[in-house]
Amino acid sequence: MTTHSAPPASVPLASGSPVGPVYADRGASHYDILAVLMAVVVILSGIGASKGVFFGTVPGIGFEIITDAGFFLFPLAYILGDVITEIYGVRAARRALITAFAMNILAVITYQIVIELPGFTDDFGTAKQQALELALGPVWIVVLAGLLGFLAGQSLNTLVMSRMKRRFGERGLVGRLLTSSGLGELVDTIVFCSIAAAAIGITTVEQWAQYTVLGFLYKVLVQYAAIPVTSAVIRWIKRTDPSYQERLRASRGNLPAQA
Template sequence: MYPSPVTAEQNRTAPAPPSGRPAGAVYADRGSSHFDILLAAMVTVVILSGIGAAKGVSFGDVPGTGFEIITDGGFFLFPLAYVLGDIITELYGPRSARRAILTSFAVSILASLSYQVIIALPPFPDEYGLAKQEALELALGPVWIVVLAGLAGFLAGQTLNSLVVSRMKRRMGERGLIARLFTSSGLGELVDTIIFCAIASVAIGITTFEQYVEYTVLGVLYKVLVQYAMIPVTSAVIRWLKRTDPTYQRRLAEQGTGAA
């Protein structure tokens, strides 16, 4: 049975590591607390984003600029995957983050294969059944391209995101949470969006290089700004999870007293 969580006041007054010793990184056990909930949320977000991203979205030209706002149907949801990735990396470490990334896309591939099987199954031969078949082919047919784009982009971007968070935490310890979130978010989303848009643009109906540039630029700006806007909430959730996870608090106490 784990010892009682250390209070915030005890954390503030715990002895600092010996002089010259790096603060190091503290992580909770994956089998404790909220990892399963965070993993389930990430898997759900990735699958829903893959379906939504198969739809191209246009809000028309920005008045006076001639700049068309082009995005996809998953734009409003996908940044949450990076928020969840930040939380998992900060609490449970880079290995757990890699497990979450790979699990998300293993399930996403399964979903994409399932869509193709559903499309291939013979429909009812009446007018309604044939209409539904055509609609499924149009809606779910291109999803595998979006999943492929997501695999390439999210794997690269989220891995970079997790690497930055874990490296900075190893160097800074519990300090600098906001700096970690700011730095990792921008780099991860930039790499992800460039790769994703290059592959997925075909699936959503983008036909010109100008549209691709607009789609990519808007995607980078939107995703980074959303993540930056979410940082106060993300950091508050991380701090709450740290306080309520007994294994995290135990390791903080061990580090504070110089224990291995």
């Protein structure tokens, strides 16, 4: 008589405490999709951030609402970084970060080649050449600012996430997201705004301060507002990723640990 064993059920994430932090395999499940999304977000944010945006002045206090055109997209890069770090670990997050910026550098090199190639000399060709130089010419400065800022901020974000997970295991996910996001965005915003300000037309210390404060508050508020969705996505991937479930069961003593 032949018997068929049922597939192992997913381990409830809140039950028990793993011996150490648990991570999924990079080659399995959703890592490739998350890494590609991060690269696309970083590239598009670099293009958008080359344009300064002015929404007016807050009545009564004279605070100017100054930002850049990448403001609505960039927080998603940190959200994706949080998801990758929590599920796949520090090395996987670092790999996604390096890949994203390598692709961003490739994009900047491509822009410069496009600008330098000889174009048509009629009125339309000349106008297009001038538009490309004006729009894409300063992008390399923004990309440099983004590279240094995101590298510093996301590295701190990843470090805090991983250290807190090492200490608390599967517990305290929301606390990890809150703490790492705030610290990472603070460092990122200060570095980025200090370098990119001139490229988008900010010329005074007052404008820089307003740009930096508003950018930090906006990014953190967006990430905090997205935490319920972020944590739900993380928990869903953990439940549906076979390698994560296998290591979770092994860590809790339900299965023998495998290399």
